[in-house]
Amino acid sequence: MNKAGSSQNFRRVLAQVDPSEFIGRAAQLERIVAHATDESARRGMLGLMEPAAGVSELLRQAYDRIFNQQTEVIPIYFEFTRNDTTAVSAAIEFLNTFLQQYLAFRNDDPSILHATLTLRDIVARASMQDQQWIEALVERYNELRFGKNDRELVRFCLGAPQRIPKERGRPFIMLDGAQLAQYLNGAVPLGTEVLRVFGRGTVSYVLAGLRRQILEAVRDAECNVNSFEYLHLRQLEIIEATLLVEQMAHRQQVEISEMARDLLVQQFGGSPFFINMFLQTARKKAVNVKSKLDCGDLYVAELFGGHLHSYFENLLEEISPRLNTRLRLIAVLWDAVSGKDAISSVETWAQRLNIDAGELAEMLPRLHMYEFINWDGRYIQTGTEPQTWKDYLRIRYQLDVENKPRALVYGEVLSDVLKRAQPTKHSAQVNLGKIVSRFNCQQVPEVLFDYAKFSLNYKGEEPETIASSLDAETEFELPQTVYVANCSSFKIELPPIVDDEHCVIARTFKERRYSDAQEVVWFVACLHEKDAVAVNVATAGKWCERFKALGSELKFHHYQIWLISNSGFTDEALAVLKDYEAFSSDSQQLELLTSRVGETPRDPMVHHSEPSEFRLEMPFGEDNELVAAGTVEQIARRLPFRPDAINQIKMAIVEACINVFEHSFSPDQKISQRFRLESDRLVVTISSRGIVPTNLNGANSRSDTTEAAEARRGYGLILIRSLMDEVEFEPVDDGTSLRMTKYLRDTAS
Amino acid sequence: MDKPSGLLVRSHCVGTTAVVYASDYLNKLTGERIERECRRQLNCGCRALVIDFSDTKLVNSIGISILLGIIDVAEKNGAKIAFSDVNSQTVQLFEMLGLTRHVVLAKDEREALLTLSGFETTPIVH
Numbered sequence: 001m002n003k004a005g006s007s008q009n010f011r012r013v014l015a016q017v018d019p020s021e022f023i024g025r026a027a028q029l030e031r032i033v034a035h036a037t038d039e040s041a042r043r044g045m046l047g048l049m050e051p052a053a054g055v056s057e058l059l060r061q062a063y064d065r066i067f068n069q070q071t072e073v074i075p076i077y078f079e080f081t082r083n084d085t086t087a088v089s090a091a092i093e094f095l096n097t098f099l100q101q102y103l104a105f106r107n108d109d110p111s112i113l114h115a116t117l118t119l120r121d122i123v124a125r126a127s128m129q130d131q132q133w134i135e136a137l138v139e140r141y142n143e144l145r146f147g148k149n150d151r152e153l154v155r156f157c158l159g160a161p162q163r164i165p166k167e168r169g170r171p172f173i174m175l176d177g178a179q180l181a182q183y184l185n186g187a188v189p190l191g192t193e194v195l196r197v198f199g200r201g202t203v204s205y206v207l208a209g210l211r212r213q214i215l216e217a218v219r220d221a222e223c224n225v226n227s228f229e230y231l232h233l234r235q236l237e238i239i240e241a242t243l244l245v246e247q248m249a250h251r252q253q254v255e256i257s258e259m260a261r262d263l264l265v266q267q268f269g270g271s272p273f274f275i276n277m278f279l280q281t282a283r284k285k286a287v288n289v290k291s292k293l294d295c296g297d298l299y300v301a302e303l304f305g306g307h308l309h310s311y312f313e314n315l316l317e318e319i320s321p322r323l324n325t326r327l328r329l330i331a332v333l334w335d336a337v338s339g340k341d342a343i344s345s346v347e348t349w350a351q352r353l354n355i356d357a358g359e360l361a362e363m364l365p366r367l368h369m370y371e372f373i374n375w376d377g378r379y380i381q382t383g384t385e386p387q388t389w390k391d392y393l394r395i396r397y398q399l400d401v402e403n404k405p406r407a408l409v410y411g412e413v414l415s416d417v418l419k420r421a422q423p424t425k426h427s428a429q430v431n432l433g434k435i436v437s438r439f440n441c442q443q444v445p446e447v448l449f450d451y452a453k454f455s456l457n458y459k460g461e462e463p464e465t466i467a468s469s470l471d472a473e474t475e476f477e478l479p480q481t482v483y484v485a486n487c488s489s490f491k492i493e494l495p496p497i498v499d500d501e502h503c504v505i506a507r508t509f510k511e512r513r514y515s516d517a518q519e520v521v522w523f524v525a526c527l528h529e530k531d532a533v534a535v536n537v538a539t540a541g542k543w544c545e546r547f548k549a550l551g552s553e554l555k556f557h558h559y560q561i562w563l564i565s566n567s568g569f570t571d572e573a574l575a576v577l578k579d580y581e582a583f584s585s586d587s588q589q590l591e592l593l594t595s596r597v598g599e600t601p602r603d604p605m606v607h608h609s610e611p612s613e614f615r616l617e618m619p620f621g622e623d624n625e626l627v628a629a630g631t632v633e634q635i636a637r638r639l640p641f642r643p644d645a646i647n648q649i650k651m652a653i654v655e656a657c658i659n660v661f662e663h664s665f666s667p668d669q670k671i672s673q674r675f676r677l678e679s680d681r682l683v684v685t686i687s688s689r690g691i692v693p694t695n696l697n698g699a700n701s702r703s704d705t706t707e708a709a710e711a712r713r714g715y716g717l718i719l720i721r722s723l724m725d726e727v728e729f730e731p732v733d734d735g736t737s738l739r740m741t742k743y744l745r746d747t748a749s
Numbered sequence: 750m751d752k753p754s755g756l757l758v759r760s761h762c763v764g765t766t767a768v769v770y771a772s773d774y775l776n777k778l779t780g781e782r783i784e785r786e787c788r789r790q791l792n793c794g795c796r797a798l799v800i801d802f803s804d805t806k807l808v809n810s811i812g813i814s815i816l817l818g819i820i821d822v823a824e825k826n827g828a829k830i831a832f833s834d835v836n837s838q839t840v841q842l843f844e845m846l847g848l849t850r851h852v853v854l855a856k857d858e859r860e861a862l863l864t865l866s867g868f869e870t871t872p873i874v875h
Contacts, residue, residue: 623774625809647838654809658776715810715846722845 013067013110014060014077021247024240024272025058028231032062032206035229036073036172044198047208048215049233051371052386054272055208058233059174062206066172067105074105074169076161079176080190080209082314087190088150091157095141098160099134102171106130129168137163151193158197173198177209191217199223208233212369237502239433241270245279252279255288257687258672260295267299267417269386277307290730296417300410303392312392319366327400328353329363333372334397336382337390343381391417432526432564435590436506438597439481445473448593449562449583452574470592478597479508479520487525502526521556523547526564526590535565540573544580564590616673620664625657628673635675636682639744648723649682649742655716655723656686656738664688680744681725687737758786766797766865768858775808780815787819791826797865798823801858803834813846820851829853833861 010019022029028047035045049055059077066075078094099122104112106127117125119138126134137160144153161171175194191209195217198205207214208231218225236244245264249256256264268274281302282289289295302308320326332352335341341348350360368375372389373382395413398404447454447470458466487503506522509515525543527535544561551559561582563569568586569577577584585593616631618624629650636646653673660671674685721727726741758779759770767790772779787798798819802808808816823830831853835843843849855861 623776626774626807629807644838644841651807651809651838651842654807658809658811715813719810719842719845 010068011110013064013113015064016057016060017251019061021251022057022061023244023247024236028058028233029061031231033065035206036062036066036075036204043227043229045206045229045231046214046218047206047231047233048211049209050235051210052271052273053233053235055233056176059176059206059208063174070108072169074102074164074171075174076101076171077174077176087154087193090190091154095157095160102164133163133165154193155197158194159201161203162201171203173203173205175205175207177207177214192220195221195223210369212371235270236272238265238270241265241275244272245275248276248279252283254279254282255290257290259292260289263292263295268388271386274308274388278302281307292418296414299417300414303395304410308388308392312389315370319363325353325355330393330396331401334393337385337393342383343379345379349380432502432524433484433504435594435597436504436522436524437481437484439478439508441480441512442478442597443475444478444593444596445470446476447473448589449476449585451569451584451586451589454589455568466592477511479510480512481506481508483507516557519558521551521559522562523550523559524562524564534568534570535563535573536570537572537576540569540576544576544582548580612677614675617670620661620669620671625654628653628657632675632684635677638677639682641744645742652720652723652740653684655720656740659716660686660688681741683739683741685737685739758782760786760790762795763862764866765795766799766862767795768799768801770801771805773804773806775805775812777811780812784815784819788822791822791828795828797829799831799833799858799861799865801833802836802839805839806836808839808842813842813848816848829865831855831861831865833858
């Protein structure tokens with residue numbers, strides 16, 4: 001899990017979420033804070049953000065961290081907004097914000113940030129040591145403000161932090177350019193000016209925004225590209241995005257099922273921006289997302305007329321202000337992303353859009369900046385756009401260009417969204433971290449880590465044959481994993497060619513013996529070669545070298561490299577892997593391994609989500625229903641239940657668990673339980689992803705007892721209904737959820 | 750007196766009555782062990798069964814269904830059956846599912862043996 005910082009003794013100043021709930025950007029946050037505090041780091045840092053990957057909260061978290069430290073580093077955060085109509089207005093806003101934040105920091109008083117202060121108020125509230133330079137600053141500003149030189153005014157405002165006297169501290173400027181409009185009215189390109197002012201000054205800063213826009217501004221400002229530190233902000237890894245959805249749903253008080261959560265992660269490609277937008281909408285509409293259908297329905301509704309629609313609509317309007325051209329643009333873009341014209345010349349676009357060269361020259365850089373197209377000056381290419389954008393374009397095309405009925409389009413898009421979310425999509429590699437975290441000294445066939453041998457002996461065999469033959473294979477004892485983290489947590493910058501890859505590092509011990517000699521660090525990477533080609537020698541070599549270097553840098557004495565590829569490895573690549581004693585598997589091997597590892601997971605974990613709600617996820621079998629009973633007993637004791645009522649609840653939980661163990665066909669062999677304490681009741685929800693037969697009275701039981709005994713089964717539900725006050729079954733994705741409620745009663749009754 | 754350990758069930762005979770001890774958690778696994786032991790004792794000529802629950806904290810519904818099976822088998826063999834030292838929570842479950850209609854509940858093993866041997870004594874029911 002990748003969480004940033006601790007919330008202990010921590011005031012939230014600008015951040016919108018608690019540091020403990022800030023998911024997936026721990027490494028980047030550390031780098032920003034380190035950059036701020038490193039006195040020798042006088043150069044700028046560029047935050048290169050993939051569209052919709054989110055940067056604002058990262059900078060606000062950094063701000064809060066530095067603010068709370070109260071050292072000589074003075075944090076200044078400024079967000080360029082779309083409301084800034086000119087560079088001048090944005091620069092003036094920056095000056096005001098800077099002074100107000102300076103005052104708040106100096107007084108160690110976050111409330112100043114939320115006060116409405118004029119420049120005169122700020123001068124009046126400044127301390128004796130600050131009054132002189134602030135007064136001089138305001139005076140000069142007033143002179144420039146009524147002058148005619150906009151560029152000078154912009155530069156003056158942006159350069160204001162450099163006027164802080166040395167003895168009063170060192171400013172650290174964080175410029176949030178996620179919404180930085182490069183093409184503001186007026187003659188001054190803002191991004192370029194920002195880089196000119198800060199690039200030539202001595203103040204440490206971060207400028208973060210859309211990566212293509214920031215790099216273009218660097219080029220325009222004629223900065224030395226080597227003078228910057230770069231911070232890459234891509235979409236979240238699947239594990240982190242999953243965590244983010246859970247956290248955010250909890251914060252927004254939106255109930256979400258695991259399948260819906262996974263669909264959301266998949267649909268938005270791990271974009272924190274879209275995930276946040278979606279869950280906020282769910283909260284506003286008071287919609288719970290308990291199934292794939294709930295999720296798909298809200299998603300499509302959002303694309304038809306919600307926040308997602310407005311987001312893309314605004315961007316399209318900015319890119320192509322004229323309605324007729326915009327409709328033609330939608331047609332051209334849809335043809336491109338749907339594969340009809342994936343590569344076109346600029347001339348073809350000009351012809352189809354029926355616009356002159358000047359208008360096209362304005363449109364293409366903007367489309368390129370938002371990464372809706374890749375434009376190299378002559379050709380326009382598409383194919384790597386996010387799914388959400390493709391869905392939006394399809395809707396717009398079918399409604400506005402083809403004039404199809406709204407209901408027809410809605411239904412088509414919704415069914416396609418649901419089809420995309422088949423369980424097969426939830427492939428084993430998606431949960432790489434989870435799989436590795438389950439290593440617990442199980443014996444597994446060695447061949448599952450040896451692609452060469454596996455492909456020689458088992459390729460093309462029926463799954464049943466493979467499964468039975470594997471039992472005769474030499475066994476390999478997995479280590480016990482004690483900690484797993486994404487590679488990004490170890491500050492590994494993944495190269496752009498591995499954008500979609502998955503990479504984790506696990507600390508493990510052999511034979512559960514906790515000594516240096518038994519400690520082995522596993523470097524695991526899941527590679528997705530484009531067009532389903534086998535991993536070649538160059539890629540294999542690069543990964544092995546990268547891990548070897550990391551092992552040496554982090555002083556890991558024993559390490560094990562394991563590369564996984566959907567489509568296997570070339571012979572040359574396997575030879576390289578042999579040199580590094582690396583393991584190799586394809587997706588089939590990983591799937592087989594997952595099923596074997598999944599049978600004996602580690603001890604159940606209890607997650608505390610809020611004081612009144614608890615969650616427990618545990619594996620089937622091994623009398624684990626007693627673990628659940630013990631847990632519910634502890635929880636129920638927080639309300640004044642009578643002892644016999646607690647016993648009844650325990651018994652009901654035991655029966656509910658047994659019911660799931662007996663009837664569920666859950667692929668992950670897990671049972672999820674949620675315990676919610678309310679003022680007058682305890683609500684327990686038990687669910688499993690397996691398909692529970694509709695006949696819940698035990699007729700389809702898997703047990704092998706006699707017919708007579710079988711006929712008597714089904715007492716479980718009778719007991720549950722007798723022991724609890726309310727019992728409710730609810731079909732959820734691929735399974736059933738059972739909700740049981742026990743009310744507090746007066747002792748007398 | 751049989752006193753097996755491990756996977757087997759503790760039991761002993763008093764005359765023609767077998768006393769079988771249930772474990773702390775009566776589920777499918779432990780229930781089936783008791784069932785096997787009861788059948789074995791009946792096959793060996795026992796005329797009555799006492800199942801002692803003094804160690805038993807929890808009985809689940811599968812355990813209960815197995816107990817019903819044992820009652821059936823005992824009845825078919827013309828054997829009497831008593832449950833001893835059952836905790837109140839389990840008694841409540843037995844009542845809910847109707848077991849108490851077919852079986853004598855005794856305070857402890859001694860009372861169960863007494864009840865089954867004479868059958869004139871009114872058993873003390875919890």
